[in-house]
Amino acid sequence: MSRFSGGRWNERYAALSVCVGSYFAVRLAQLLVSPVVPSLREAFGVSRGAVGAILTGMWLVYACSQAPSGAAGDRYGPRRVVLVALGCTAVAALALAAAPSLLTFGAFALLLGMGAGLYYTPSTALLAARFEDVGRVIGVHRVGSQAAGLVAPALAALLGARFGWRVALGSGAIVAVVVLGAVLVGGRSRSRPRPTTRTDGGAAVRPRTLVGVLSRPAVAFSTILAAVGEFAALTTVSFLPTFLVDHHGLPLPTAGALFGAYFVVVASLQPVSGWFSDRFGRDAVTAALFAAGAVGYATLALGSGLAAAVPAVALVGIAMAWGPPVQSRAVDALADAERGVGFGAVRTGYILVGALGPVVVGTLADGAGWGVGFGLLAGVLTLAAVALVGAQLVGRGRRPLGSGAFGLFTPSQDGRGGDRRHGNVDD
Numbered sequence: 001m002s003r004f005s006g007g008r009w010n011e012r013y014a015a016l017s018v019c020v021g022s023y024f025a026v027r028l029a030q031l032l033v034s035p036v037v038p039s040l041r042e043a044f045g046v047s048r049g050a051v052g053a054i055l056t057g058m059w060l061v062y063a064c065s066q067a068p069s070g071a072a073g074d075r076y077g078p079r080r081v082v083l084v085a086l087g088c089t090a091v092a093a094l095a096l097a098a099a100p101s102l103l104t105f106g107a108f109a110l111l112l113g114m115g116a117g118l119y120y121t122p123s124t125a126l127l128a129a130r131f132e133d134v135g136r137v138i139g140v141h142r143v144g145s146q147a148a149g150l151v152a153p154a155l156a157a158l159l160g161a162r163f164g165w166r167v168a169l170g171s172g173a174i175v176a177v178v179v180l181g182a183v184l185v186g187g188r189s190r191s192r193p194r195p196t197t198r199t200d201g202g203a204a205v206r207p208r209t210l211v212g213v214l215s216r217p218a219v220a221f222s223t224i225l226a227a228v229g230e231f232a233a234l235t236t237v238s239f240l241p242t243f244l245v246d247h248h249g250l251p252l253p254t255a256g257a258l259f260g261a262y263f264v265v266v267a268s269l270q271p272v273s274g275w276f277s278d279r280f281g282r283d284a285v286t287a288a289l290f291a292a293g294a295v296g297y298a299t300l301a302l303g304s305g306l307a308a309a310v311p312a313v314a315l316v317g318i319a320m321a322w323g324p325p326v327q328s329r330a331v332d333a334l335a336d337a338e339r340g341v342g343f344g345a346v347r348t349g350y351i352l353v354g355a356l357g358p359v360v361v362g363t364l365a366d367g368a369g370w371g372v373g374f375g376l377l378a379g380v381l382t383l384a385a386v387a388l389v390g391a392q393l394v395g396r397g398r399r400p401l402g403s404g405a406f407g408l409f410t411p412s413q414d415g416r417g418g419d420r421r422h423g424n425v426d427d
Contacts (some may be wrong), residue, residue, distance in 0.1 A: 007034055010333025012130045016140060018183050019123045021081055023144030025179040026116040028152055029093040029172030030058070033109065035156035039165035044102040054106045056355075058113035063351035067210060070344025073122030078340070081122040083183055090176035097170035111422030119343040135282070138331075139274025139324035146267030149237075150260065212347040218333035219342070222326060223349045225286060228384045229322040230354025232293065232377045236262070236316060238358040239365075239373075243300070247370040248309050258313050264318030274324030282329040286322055287388035290342065290381045293319025297378035301371045 073081045092112035099105035124138065131137040159168040200242050213219055240262065244255035277285040296315025299308055327343075334342040365373035 015130055017128060017135060017317060018179075019082075019127060019141050020144040021179045021182060022086060022119060022123065023141060024148045024151075024399045025172075025176045026085060026089045026119045027111060027145045027148035028155075028175055029089050030062075030154050031148055031152035032093075032169055032172045033058070033096070033112075035153050036160055036165040036168055039160060040102075040105070043165070044105070045319045046102050050102065054102075054109050057106065058109045059112035059355055060352075061110050062117040063348050063355065065114050066347035066351065067341055067344035069118040069342035070121040070125065070292035070342065072118070072340075073125050074338075074340035078126035079183070081118055082126070083180065085115055085118035085122075086176050086183065088118065090173045091115075092109050092182060093173035093176060097166040097173065122340060124327070124331070124343060125340045129336070133275070133278045134273035134331055135277035135324045136271055136329040137274065139271035139321075139322060142270045142323050143267050146263055146270060148266065149252050149263045155386050203361050210341070211343050213334070213338060213342045214349060216333065219330060219346060222330040222333060224382060225322075225345065225388075226326045226330065226350035227353035228290070228380055229320070229326060230350050231357040231360075232297070232381060233320050233357075234354050235357035235361045235377060236320065239361065240313070240316075241348065243370050243374065244309055244313075247300075247374075248304055250306060250307070250309065258309060262313050262317045262320075263349040265316035266320045269318060269321035270324055273321040274328065277328055282325045282332070283392055285325045286329070287385045287392070289322050289325070290385040290388070293322075294378045294381040296386060297374050297381065301373075301375040301378060380410055 033055065037055075040051055041047070069081055069085070072084075079406055089112060095108040095159050096105060096112065123141070127137050127141060128134050155171060156165075156168045159171055181369060185214050214223060239256045241252070241259045244250045245252055248255075250258070273285060273289060292315045296312045296319060299312035299315070303309070303312065330343060330346045361373040361376060364376060
């Protein structure tokens with residue numbers, strides 16, 4: 001990163017630290033719901049399908065909140081939207097813990113999806129305005145989400161067993177309130193970066209605006225890559241333990257340990273993949289990650305037993321560090337004035353597509369077996385890796401080494417990764 005004064009350094013890294021904690025808080029509140037599903041069914045006397053519909057609704061609202069949150073960040077400032085997201089998350093988590101019926105629980109779950117969905121897009125814009133190495137910073141930021149994936153099951157089990165599911169869900173509200181206080185006390189910038197939005201408040205959330213942003217080749221290709229990664233990631237989170245038990249014959253504790261190891265690998269590699277993408281190019285790193293994932297999923301589908309599962313899960317964990325290079329690629333393709341609503345549109349698109357993963361793979365597993373279901377993930381990642389390699393080969397003669405891939409799909413970049421064709425300004 002470039003050199004800057006000590007005060008500037010402190011302001012930048014204080015903002016990054018607060019964002020990591022905030023992402024942990026909003027994701028923890030969401031992830032605490034799934035482990036208490038058996039308790040919810042017992043308390044409200046409902047089916048798995050009813051609870052599943054509530055969870056699906058929460059994630060759909062989460063996806064659809066991305067573009068509006070980006071536009072709100074452009075107009076009112078990302079810090080204010082982050083505060084609203086944390087406050088909404090805290091209120092929703094507390095309301096879930098006190099819900100008297102399944103109907104009210106479902107309504108508050110939608111509120112939780114909205115609160116959590118408001119967070120990520122403006123926080124990414126806030127960090128992108130402060131740092132030059134966007135890939136590495138996004139990687140560090142995403143550690144907060146992965147850490148929540150590690151903590152949530154254990155916290156839900158511990159508090160649920162001792163105090164009940166309501167306390168387990170309420171703990172998410174406590175964490176959100178603590179982080180909200182940290183943002184209020186120490187999150188205000190001492191040295192504010194140059195504004196990255198237009199004086200008219202940035203791009204508006206209009207269908208024509210969103211379609212215009214997503215139709216650009218560089219943005220569209222980035223969205224497709226992210227959709228592939230999200231499709232695989234949500235499927236893995238949903239089914240990996242069950243798959244290891246049913247297909248590989250592993251004991252449930254062993255499958256759970258491997259699932260935890262998967263999150264450790266993903267979390268530890270987020271900053272690494274982001275730094276590599278800053279250093280060697282977004283597309284080269286993404287292709288390598290997807291290729292590793294294709295091998296991992298193929299090994300899971302074709303192999304059996306612990307000897308095959310351990311290295312395969314490690315490879316899948318490596319692949320699921322795709323977020324920093326792919327998201328940085330999307331940020332690179334957007335002008336500063338549209339990064340909020342533009343990146344929000346990208347996230348809405350790929351999360352909605354990725355949410356189909358559990359349904360598609362689960363249906364395939366029911367009809368043709370787990371091997372076919374996970375084999376599909378290997379095939380999808382293989383196609384994406386081949387497309388990226390082909391783009392690299394085609395673009396090698398057109399662009400400087402390490403600057404990106406396909407001239408049609410990759411915006412011209414300056415030193416910080418911005419796209420000058422769309423009017424970026426330096427920090």
